[in-house]
Amino acid sequence: MNPKPHVLVVAGSDSSGGAGIVRDIETLAAFGVKASVAITAVTVQTHKGVEHIDAVAPDRVAQQMRAALSANPIAAIKIGMLATAETIAAVAQVLADHPGIPVVLDPVLVSTSGRALLSLNATDILRDLFRMCTLVTPNLPELSVLAASPVSTSSASAADQARSLLQSGAKAVLVKGGHADGVDAIDLLIQQGQADQPFASPRLSVTMRGTGCMLASAIAARLAFGDPLAAAIAQAKAFVHGKLRET
Numbered sequence: 001m002n003p004k005p006h007v008l009v010v011a012g013s014d015s016s017g018g019a020g021i022v023r024d025i026e027t028l029a030a031f032g033v034k035a036s037v038a039i040t041a042v043t044v045q046t047h048k049g050v051e052h053i054d055a056v057a058p059d060r061v062a063q064q065m066r067a068a069l070s071a072n073p074i075a076a077i078k079i080g081m082l083a084t085a086e087t088i089a090a091v092a093q094v095l096a097d098h099p100g101i102p103v104v105l106d107p108v109l110v111s112t113s114g115r116a117l118l119s120l121n122a123t124d125i126l127r128d129l130f131r132m133c134t135l136v137t138p139n140l141p142e143l144s145v146l147a148a149s150p151v152s153t154s155s156a157s158a159a160d161q162a163r164s165l166l167q168s169g170a171k172a173v174l175v176k177g178g179h180a181d182g183v184d185a186i187d188l189l190i191q192q193g194q195a196d197q198p199f200a201s202p203r204l205s206v207t208m209r210g211t212g213c214m215l216a217s218a219i220a221a222r223l224a225f226g227d228p229l230a231a232a233i234a235q236a237k238a239f240v241h242g243k244l245r246e247t
């Protein structure tokens, strides 16, 4: 029997179910992929705001990852909220022992409601994690913080900021255009030595929480099935667009 591939999700819980690990697991299930989890933080949230965050001890996060990796055939890893610099360091140690597994990192910094989901002192160490990732998926505000420059207002400046993340060691950066304007929502894939590749879908006048979690999990799911990166992104983008249309 060919077992279903597993994706290991390293992320925070959101009691409202609007984002975080609930969204990740729903997405993986929709793609027919099994989920294993390493919870990084327990958050108390409604759809209006984040009321409390308890970060899980970094060692415990690493233990969850190692247990999941030994229990199941993990074919891809999706990383979301990491909460603290110490947790990033613990996650990096585990990833170093599993260099062959594709890793999709959604660099979660701040909730839509404005609450920090990563300690302010942890941005530099988050950039250090990029070298261990197959793909990093910032939105425009996250890209601006990570590139230490103002929020991009054009695709050319977003591409330049993304290239600065490649210099930090990221193999590929997918800049999400959901926070931009224009009739299409265009995500831009930037890779070293390759032409920039746009992924467009009609912009819908709806908002939904957790779309960043869904996109990164959907990409990880398709990578777990062995899709090349661009094909995985195209499928994931179509999936999120379909979910937005349903709202």
Ligand code: PLP
Pocket (backbone or CB within 6 Å): 011, 012, 013, 014, 018, 019, 020, 021, 043, 080, 081, 108, 110, 111, 112, 113, 117, 208, 209, 210, 211, 212, 213
């Ligand atoms: N809570 C958790 C645990 C998350 O992982 C994220 C985003 O990844 C959020 C909240 C923020 O979601 P939103 O910006 O949609 O509120």
